Amino acid sequence: LRQQTPVRYDSVRNCWDVFSYGEVQRILKDPKTFSSVRGAAGGQNLLFIDPPKHKQLRDLVNKAFTPKAIQGLVPRIEEISADLLDGVDGVDMNLVSDFATPLPVIVIAELLGTPAEDRAHFKHWSDILVESAEDESAEAYEAIMRKRMEAMQELAQYFGQLIKVRSRIPKDDLISALLAAKIDGVQLTEHEVISFCVLLLAAGNETTTNLIANGMRVLCEQPELQDELNRSPELIPGFIEETLRYYPPIIAIGRTATMDVELGSQRFKTGDQIIAWVGAANRDESVFAAPDRFDPRRMPNPHMSFGFGIHFCLGAPLARLEGKIALQMLTNRFDQFQLPDGNDLVPIRSSFVFGVKEYPI
Ligand code: HEM
Secondary structure, X not given: OOOOOOEEEEOOOOEEEEOOHHHXXXXXXXXXXXXXXXXXXXXXXXXXXXXXXXXXXXXHHHHHXXXXXXXXXXXXXXXXXXXXXXXXXXXXXXXXXXXXXXXXXXXXXXXHOOOHHHHHHHHHHHHXXXXXXXXXXXXXXXXXXXXXHHHHHHHHHHHHHHHHHHHHOOOOOHHHHHHHOEEOOEEOOHHHHHHHHHHHHHHHHHHHHHHHXXXXXXXXXXXXXXXXXXXXXXXXXXXXXXXXXXXXXXXXXXXXXXXXXEEOOEEEOOOOEEEEEHHHHOOOOOOOOOOOOOOOOOXXXXXXXXXXXXXXXXXXXXXXXXXXXXXXXXXXXXXXXXOOXXXXXXXXXXXXXXXXXXXXX
8 A cells, every 4th residue: 555555545534544664754843734633522531632731731741751760760660570370370361451551550640640549440441442343334433433432431430539539639640749740830630631641541542552562572482582582682682673564553643634735646635634644654674674584683663653743652661661572571481482383463453553462372
């Protein structure tokens, strides 16, 4: 599709598909022409707002997510990973449910300062937020949108209560920091804090789970890479970057045209919906030599799996760190991984998430 129709109209879903690297990047770096604002379902969170409001909000939350701030989490992430792996016997394990799912959920829950006993709810809510319709019918679409709205409301209620508690008695956690943060004397509203908490759960959990599971998928599909990582553990950061490029946890990013514009010899009209397929851009041979080859030494590796431009993933340093620690722990503890015979991985049903539901290894 990228070679034959780098930009094409999808008349079934009434939107433009953009597949080539240059065009995807052009969309992501021009928020004036390609807006992130969504309807009511999107809400008012960082992901779905444009400048100038976007910069104000992003500056407020940025501090908690700088590589330096995230580096301080290393001992705790290692401890959580080790505890999770202590809990499995190492012969039969379900990578997704035993390890790759709880790890990011616990990390985000602890960052926000939510009580430990609420974690199972988080997993449930974040699953619903990324789930796709069972089929392409209008009924299935409406059903999934209803479920999503319900989950958003439940999450908003949950955080609303927690915020009231933290406003009275602040703790050393992200929610208390967000409530106290000010730029030019302006504070976040309670609604903005709630939206941000919901966004972190929706944006940070399943994506990181899939990064870990997709990396392990590569190791099972190309076992020679297991030996290579065992011999040269310093390759792990490059391995994580290449996993992001090769099997991106988010394969597509949506935008709306704010004006009539030409892109890739096609004319978009104001209001047109656009899907920027980063999964396709990451394999564009005009940017990546031998794009279908997995190469942990690929340098540079300008994949767009964390987006590009002003909405570049806020959680990228955290996701990279969790991915690195997860892979280090798994390869340290186990000499060899393989999928049991006859076990096909079941993909997650989603039009924008790439990962597997279950992963017995
Ligand atoms: C934005 C991917 C992990 C929080 C994004 C975007 C992508 C992305 C593609 C840009 C979306 C757009 O342009 O519309 C990923 C992937 C992850 C990951 C692949 C894991 C491998 C995380 C984590 C967190 C997080 C761990 C936080 C704990 C966010 C936030 C935004 C964002 C808050 C919005 C930034 C903005 O609009 O300024 N992410 N993400 N993400 N991500 Fe991530």
